[in-house]
Amino acid sequence: xxxxxIERRFAERVDLDKATAGQIARINNxxxxxxxxxxxxxxxxxxxxxxxxxxxxxxRVAAKRLNIPADTIIEVGGELRPEMFA
Numbered sequence: 001x002x003x004x005x006i007e008r009r010f011a012e013r014v015d016l017d018k019a020t021a022g023q024i025a026r027i028n029n030x031x032x033x034x035x036x037x038x039x040x041x042x043x044x045x046x047x048x049x050x051x052x053x054x055x056x057x058x059x060r061v062a063a064k065r066l067n068i069p070a071d072t073i074i075e076v077g078g079e080l081r082p083e084m085f086a
Contacts, residue, residue: 001034001052004059007072013044024066031062050076 028035033053040047053059056073063070 001054003036003076004051004053004056005074005076006049006051006059006070008047008049008069009071010045010047010069014040014047027062027065031058031065033058033062
């Protein structure tokens, strides 16, 4: 599966709980996508999420079902790490 980085901009601070995370996992599973991890901005108004998905549209559909933003979706390729060049 391809990997995608998603930027989400929220109107209010993000406050994720176990129930909401469970709902996200259920809908992602139904749409055939996998949430790998996310970074939360210091002001808690943005997230940067790494997902595996068959395509960007599957991410858009899941976001719409969850009523959460998916402002920017970028397909990303291989990883680069500093130790690879040491």
